[in-house]
Amino acid sequence: MHETMVAESLLVTISTEAAKQNAKPVIARISCGTLNAINDEVLRFAFEAITKGTLCEGMKLEIEHKPMQGQCKNCNEIFKIDLSCLKCSKCGSEDFKLLPDAPLLLEEIEFQTEQ
């Protein structure tokens, strides 16, 4: 349920950007890492609920999940972490370093062009 706070922060950031652009935001593109534990459905629901009656009402959220990555200490391969099978995808070594998880980012906003 921490998605509510994420939605609130999104609303603030998008509203600030919309004021600068003086335009209506239509789509927000977000990216996040695995450890941010973002559930798309919950985030969309929270965002829809808190944007009612604001300039952001009706906006679409596009959410990209970036995989957790590890770097093998044996062969140096950088690989996607599969939580059900924690080993290097190339050489099978279990000796790897967890790479920093992708941050929760507002990548891009699409605005409506004035008519």
Added chain:
Amino acid sequence: MYKVNVGKRILSANEEYALKNSQLLTEQKKLCLNMISSPGSGKTTILARTISDLKDKIKIGVIEGDIQTEIDAERIRATKAPAIQINTDGACHLSAAQVNSALENLPINDLDLIFIENVGNLVCPSAFELGETGKIAVLSVAEGDDKPAKYPSIFSKSKAMLINKIDLLGAGVQIDFDIERVKTDARKLNKGIEIFPISAKTGEGMADWCDWLRKEVKKLRA
């Protein structure tokens, strides 16, 4: 339609407060540990026991996070340690801004170590940096030994893990809990994690945990 590149961290407002907290704690050389677990793992009991076991050695203050009530802060105050209660009114985690104002109300000059007891929840609190020195994951044996595998976020980010209520394992209670599995799973994602099996009730294992805390406090002062 036209696109605007933003590239902004969504939780930057929280991160700004976390940075303030971290700067304050670093300047004052205070150790600050953020305790995260499911409800009922025994965080408050662990804290009360830790405070009394270390009472002549290090001074501890506590920031208590709960959805409602002062119950936990009162349990801490009964040990004579200062405690600030934050009620989140429904929110499932503490924010850095809440911790910032709690730090202002704690006598931190007189303290060596500040514990933050986060809202009982194994998922959400791990996504919000508070500016703490480190996170401590708490797991009690009745919750099952699959938790590090199922909740990778908190176990991969923690400096240490406490496995609490180990007295139940020898009490003739039927609990399927393989402590070695927990250790192995936690270390798969977090090689350096310190692991302390304890019972805050009987005191078993508390000495190692307390020694580690004293070492961490010393490290900051060096």
